[in-house]
Amino acid sequence: KLSVLAVHLMLQLHTCGCSMEPLQNVALNRETVQSSVFEAYGPSKGVDGCRNGNLDSGCCTHTLEDLDPWWRVDLLAVYKVSAVTIINRQDAVIERILGAQILIGNSLEQNSTQNPSLIFFCRYVIVIIPGIKRYMTLCEVEVFASLSGRVLGCQLLYNLALKKTAVQSSTSGTVGIAGKAVDGNRDANYQSGSCTLTNAESDPWWRVDLVNVYTIGTVMITNRQELENGLDGAEIWIGNSTTISEPESIRCAIISHIPKGQAFYFPCNSVKGRYVTVFLPGSAKVLSLCEVEVYYGSPRQNAMA
Structure with missing residues (x-):
């Protein structure tokens, strides 16, 4: 649905059952260019780490009304790309992204590969809306790179946790309620009102109910801007019980570190x-x-x- 904040194109990883490293956004603050620039909404806005979907926030790109409008990031090195996330504009004209294609490869040409059967070792990621005269706006483009595993194919995915019921061990004050972590807003500033917060306690936890049982391949977590080491040592658990000590619960990952304000991607080996x-x-x-x-x-x- 167009109202979904992040459209996630994930290239599935073929794993051996061993733990896998979190994947960092390798597009952050890299070199960018686009087909044209409308006012002050230049291409670098697409990789500045700001995921606010409101154009007035100054966090989004914007082209002129071009034929085949496009945007490109140079990762400056060749990476094995596992996922691309696009934050669409949320305040208006959200349908403009319809028909956009994500192209990846080692060439500046816009005919870079879209073949999902290939392993994507690439330097450039291009977003283009071909065959139409239109404005294009991107509020953030994130490129997550894997150092191991084999790409099996790609599919368009939606966030299963979005707007679902969430609970946590306690809540500090009235702002940091559990539902803030599934509101579709990755704003990492606690004062903006989009982050959870527990009391200081032993073994705090947060949990979302997906309502149905799913085969889960990935969990993506955005760390708070003000707490650099706040999630160090946290564990991600998946299961059919609300208690992680139950035998059917599986630990997907241990978070070693997520830099402040950033989102990291944790492959979970397709756990149900x-x-x-x-x-x-x-x-x-x-x-x-x-x-x-x-x-x-x-x-x-x-x-x-």
Whole structure:
């Protein structure tokens, strides 16, 4: 649906059942260019780390009314791309993104590969709306790169956790309620009102109910701007029980570190479950999350990567 904030194109990873590293956004603050520039909405706005979908926020790109409008980021090195996330404009004309294509490759030409059967080792990511005269606006483009695993194919995915019911172990004040982490807003400034916050307590936790059982391939977490090390050591659990100690619950990942204000992508090896829990073990801990996104995964394969 067009109202979904982040459209996520994920290239599924073929894994061997071992833990996998979180994937960082390699497009952040990289070199950009676009077909034209409307007023002050230049191409660098698409990789500035600001995910606000309101054009007046100054966080979005905007072309003139071009034939085949396009935008491109140079990652400055060749990466193995696993996912591309696009934040669409949210205040108006959200339908303008319809028909856009994501092209990736090592060439500046806009006929870069779109073949999902290939492993995408690429330097350039291009967003283009071909065959039409239109304005194009992008409020953020994130490119997540994998160092291991094999790409099986690609599909358009939607955030399963968006607007679902969330609960947490406690709530500090009236602003940091659990639902803030699934509101579709990745604003990492707590004062903006889009982050959760527990009291200082032993083993704080946060949980979302996806309502149905899904095969989960990815969990993406946005860390708070003001708490650089706040999520260090946190664990992501998936299962069909609200209790992570139940035998069917599986730990997807341990968060070693997410830089402040950034979103990191955690492959979860296609685990089935209804509940996704973020658990922070230890005493006198505070858990604060600015967004938790959950995406489909493929059934696990038996062959080794």
